[in-house]
Amino acid sequence: MxxxxxxxxxxxxxxxxxxxxxxxxxxxxxxxxxxxxxxxxxxxxxxxxxxxxxxxxxxxxxxxxxxxxxxxxxxxxxxxxxxxxxxxxxxxxxxxxxxxxxxxxxxxxxxxxxxxxxxxxxxxxxxxxxxEEDLIDQLFNSSEKRLARLLLLLANFGKEGNPTPIKPQISQETLAEMIGTTRSRVSFFMNKFRRLGFITYNGKIEVHRSLLNAVLYEKPTLERD
Structure with missing residues (x-):
């Protein structure tokens, strides 16, 4: 070789x-x-x-x-x-x-x-x-916070360079399966994140840094199950 x-x-x-x-x-x-x-x-x-x-x-x-x-x-x-x-x-x-x-x-x-x-x-x-992080996430975090963390991971937050839109488009059904909840709950949270300015959601998902701040600093906008 x-x-x-x-x-x-x-x-x-x-x-x-x-x-x-x-x-x-x-x-x-x-x-x-x-x-x-x-x-x-x-x-x-x-x-x-x-x-x-x-x-x-x-x-x-x-x-x-x-x-x-x-x-x-x-x-x-x-x-x-x-x-x-x-x-x-x-x-x-x-x-x-x-x-x-x-x-x-x-x-x-x-x-x-x-x-x-x-x-x-x-x-x-x-x-x-x-x-290990995913296991802890499933055990201790709400489905809303699990969705927030998943969106951050899919958008490459925490890596070098600026975050990018999530590509390819991930369906709400897939997001729901990945965090262990229903599609209707994911739809509710996605609309909430968009309303709060955490994401842009119009044909594609673009994650804003404000969502990272909400997760890191335990803002009350993210509920617990």
């Missing part, structure tokens, strides 16, 4: 951006399924462009959106820890460009290339931190 003596230094971003042994790059159209729950798990995916929705189906047939992934994130890595079958269904929310890495190729890269291992471990740590 790259990075050996006398060869070009290994670049993990370059590794993920190019086709190679055990790697393919594919485009997925909006609403196209990438893999389905219950399928054989033998590949790790990396998002080069676009956003991917992760949905879990219960034994009773109830669906829940458990995540929305964006450029720079991996998914399907459960196959590295012994999952033989997919535990969720993933769908493109918009046109996506994805790198698919066979399990054996992924394991070899993690073993042989320290820079790639560092990148992947950093992703895992960040993802686990997000899972």
């Amino acid at each position: 790259a990075g050996k003596s006398g060869s070009k230094p290994f670049d993990p971003k370059d590794f993920l951006a190019k086709v190679g042994a055990g790697k393919t790059i594919s485009k997925y159209q909006k609403d196209q399924t990438i893999f389905s729950q219950g399928e054989v798990a033998d590949t790790v995916f990396y998002v080069q462009k676009g956003r991917v929705k992760v949905v879990v189906l219960s034994d009773q047939g109830k669906e829940a959106v458990v995540g929305i992934l964006e450029a720079g994130q991996f998914f399907g890595e459960g196959c590295l820890s012994g999952h033989e079958l997919r535990i969720a269904t993933t769908t493109a929310l918009e046109e996506c460009l994805l790198t698919a890495i066979r399990k054996s190729t992924m394991i070899a890269a993690l073993h042989d290339e320290p820079k790639f291992s560092e990148l992947f471990v950093a992703y895992l740590l960040k993802r686990n931190s997000r899972i």
Whole structure:
């Protein structure tokens, strides 16, 4: 593999951006399924462009959106820890460009290339931190505050640079599934946020910094369940 003596230094971003042994790059159209729950798990995916929705189906047939992934994130890595079958269904929310890495190729890269291992471990740590935050959010915060936090995350608040409108458009049904409430409650809160000037909501959702201030400083405009 790259990075050996006398060869070009290994670049993990370059590794993920190019086709190679055990790697393919594919485009997925909006609403196209990438893999389905219950399928054989033998590949790790990396998002080069676009956003991917992760949905879990219960034994009773109830669906829940458990995540929305964006450029720079991996998914399907459960196959590295012994999952033989997919535990969720993933769908493109918009046109996506994805790198698919066979399990054996992924394991070899993690073993042989320290820079790639560092990148992947950093992703895992960040993802686990997000899972912990989501759990605390579900346990202690109202559905209104959970929606506010989700909108801030989808708008990339807290990252470098200015926040951007939420793209692609996320339906109220999807927002409701992600925070564990009903669509009617989400509709009520969205209209309230718009009335208070926290968001602009007219065909697309644009989140204003005032919503972040309301969440951080526990303003009474955000109720508790």
